[in-house]
Amino acid sequence: MTYDVWMTVIETRAPLNRDRIIDAAVAYADDHGVEELSMRKLGAALGVEAMSLYNHVANKDDILDGMIDHVFRTIPLPDPEQDWRVSVRTTGLAAMEQFSAHPWVVHLLMQRGNFGNASLTFMNQVLGILRAAGFSDEEAHHAWQMLASHTMGYAFQQSSGSWHEKEWDGLEEQLSRLGDRFPHVVALAPLLAQCEFGTEYAFGLEIIISGLEARLG
Amino acid sequence: MTYDVWMTVIETRAPLNRDRIIDAAVAYADDHGVEELSMRKLGAALGVEAMSLYNHVANKDDILDGMIDHVFRTIPLPDPEQDWRVSVRTTGLAAMEQFSAHPWVVHLLMQRGNFGNASLTFMNQVLGILRAAGFSDEEAHHAWQMLASHTMGYAFQQSSGSWHEKEWDGLEEQLSRLGDRFPHVVALAPLLAQCEFGTEYAFGLEIIISGLEARLG
């Protein structure tokens, strides 16, 4: 009997720890959306009661911070050896890719900001590349703000992308009803609906890189 | 007695209606932040029980949509008579101004998107100006996405701005402790903390306008 219980325990749940909790939280958010994530549901996903999580984690915010950190850690850091334009481009695209894969990250970043290890490391690396490229501190700051805004903005639009997919069917009918009031929106609605955010982001990124380059002189 | 009750009612609360509820919600979010807004607190702010709100409003989401609409309605629409560069610039700045005044809007937009009257009107006007300026539909779409992302991105950063003000004191000490690991972040931290987002936004806006202009050829 005791043995059975032991087996069950061993088989169905490895010992709980912070990493396992955060991994499960990331998976849950990927599957069901971050707003569906609750301590009870996360516990259930791990085969454990909600309160057990608190033995390994300070509180829910701690988990959310860990989730952000988890995603930032998977963004490959830019290579300082390369031309800054290449670094910025590849890093931007890599970041966008992760934000697309985990749309809830932008959501979380917005509510809480983040100064975890991974995000500071990331930021530090990018700033270093800009400074090494010859940008003054002020210019590097401008560049960072602009790149960050552009990236967050696209991730933002993508994650709130109600123009996409399912919603679009209902919207089309609604828009055709409002066609006389919003002719330009209706005209461009197909483009908005089919919008490939990766391509779109890259397009803007080139404009920004060119613009920064020009300011660099 | 009945009279007294009447006077009280008349003085402390005008008859409830959707607009009054949404105005109060906006004021509450401005004062206490949108995450503090609950039906009970909003009711209390209006001198009414939470459930009374439901006589004028479908649910909380309805209120949140109304709040977004309320803010978009206060952004002056661009003037189609003017040069598109001027229109885009002034409209962008006007939008940023509102998003700065009501930081929670970006928050809400992110969670729910928005296709209210005001935001569609706004979007329609901007798209109209871009098309009239000679942008193809694809180009207008690119331009809109880019401008929207840039604006939302800056608003986003501003509203999540933990580099600002109070947090900065604690952070400084923390950063100096981590100075060897994040030298570039620490070096630029003063700039990040003092960052004037309006100026910063305008800087990026010019780059984008120039870039779009070049693509327009």
Added chain:
DNA sequence: CACTGTAAGTGTACGGTGTAAGCCTTGTCA
């Protein structure tokens, strides 16, 4: 071997949330 301390999972409970359902008061109109 028993004893004790500790780590970790559990159960219960509290104050908060949005909101469904029903009640009660009020003003309007036939």
Added chain:
DNA sequence: TGACAAGGCTTACACCGTACACTTACAGTG
């Protein structure tokens, strides 16, 4: 006067994060 609707209020429910007290299993020590 009586029916009726509008718009408040009360109660109740399911969910949330989490404080606190409990149990259980193991490790270390005599």
